Amino acid sequence: MASGAFAISDLLTAFTTLFVIVDPLALAPIFLVTTSWAAPHERRQVGLRAVVIAGGILIVFSVAGSAILRILGISLPAFRIAGGLLMFWIAFEMVFSRREDRAAAPVIEQAARADELRRIAVFPLAVPLLSGPGAISATVVLATQFSGVAGQALLIAIIVLIMAITYGVFRAAAPIDRLVGDTGRVIATRLLGVLLAALAVQIVGDGIRAFMKLNGL
Template structure:
């Protein structure tokens, strides 16, 4: 196995997925759930993210070419999804546990576009494109799994913060997480617009 490539992929994806940065958003979305539901949401989110990244690693370029989708369009779509979730968190509509479905929260926005977002997808596709041997592909695969295990452990053991913060603390955290999500969404859309402008400026 190519250890150097493993290190590169692991560090790159760990920085992009940013497990510590995910904790406030994860707690804001799952704070009202029971510990069991919260753990299930963490597992489902990581499993989905792993599946999405694996699919794009294997056939990402083919999928995007077949659908005539540019990477910036994927970024913009991710940004729009996050805006919707951020608005829910900021307005308090996501506070009611009856409205929150464990699987829904785990799939969107946790699994995608937060964990398996445009950044992680594009980085993985570039690593695969650069690789040429079986040991390279093995290194990339193991690194992706290792990152997802690390993310799961961080989310899985973030539950003690819920006990520490109490409901009032969770509510404050929810508003802050909403603001952070909105900022991430705006950045994603700004990057997408910038990439489109650059692309069309080069073609004319």
Template sequence: MDLGLEISKLILALMVLINPFGALSIYLDLTQNHSTRERRKVARTSSLTVFIVITLFALAGGTILKILNISVGSFQVGGGILVLLIAISMMNDNGNPAKPNIGTDEGSDIVIAPKQSAAAIAVVPLAIPMMIGPGGISTVIIYASAAKTYRDIISIIAAGLIVSAICYTTLMVAARMSSWLGETGLTILNRIMGMLLAAVSVEIIVAGLKAIFPQLAV
């Protein structure tokens, strides 16, 4: 296995699934009554939470599957199908079905009290589940369960660190990026990410099928 190539795929998959660009509007809504310093704290805490979740499941992913007596191949196929459904939904401009549509219609408006803890906002709902949800967690477990050495696990954690840093940078420039991209730009970006995610999900499914049916690898 080309470790560098696999980690690049993981970073791509996590970036699309976490999609910090899709969290721009919710971040701006949640922090509209907060100071610049508090907004930085929210961005920092959210990104750190994403990194902690990725690290946790990178370390425990293989163990979780063993406890549940689920084979790596089966989880790869199941997780790959979940990721593929998310990708199809994104390409159809329906967003990520594994994440809540907070603030997207009149029935789900966000109402944040001025004195609500910035740290609390950062963890729930911004980091979990708006940024790192079932799709992202499943993808980390898939790669962690397929890891053969500690070096592989460390690489997954390093990928999580890179993705978290990108999330932090994106949130820090949220206002400018949101106005620059606009609704149309975000929609186009979302569909492009959906296509990339579909390609990654197919590879995950194929890897799972090869693990279940070794003769397919011949």
């Protein structure tokens, strides 16, 4: 992708990739569990703090992720392949409900401790649910495609937009959960998982081609 030239399809792909990985709709029930003991204003504070922290983490990796890879001696194609494989694993967990099952146990444990309100915003909401390895990997991969100041600004804007949507979903979590119900939530999670799997395969394929070209294969 040339610097300064960003098609609508590129922006939609970046938004879709991060939105599917962050998956605010699937996290809404978990947010309800973690804040079930809290007053409405406390719940809003937890949601806001979580999205701000997660957004900050992703923005840092969108700006400095490539530099971190250079320091570690990791090529961008190699990281793209690894990130794609990790995203595919997350998609696998979404399709077969393993992500929700794994996240539920520590969440319930944390929600029972009302004196750890701030810690809940950091863990497990901000990390690893909102800005876990999958989201960080996707952000670094996308940062290699959105080059230049304009590209970084667009990627940061996408991250901010997704976090704003996530906060809105958290604010409306209770009525959304009642409206969607268990069946609707399961269907949405499965569909998002299949979509993420397709995106992951595309990223891995692009990474393999770039890796082979980089190594003269």
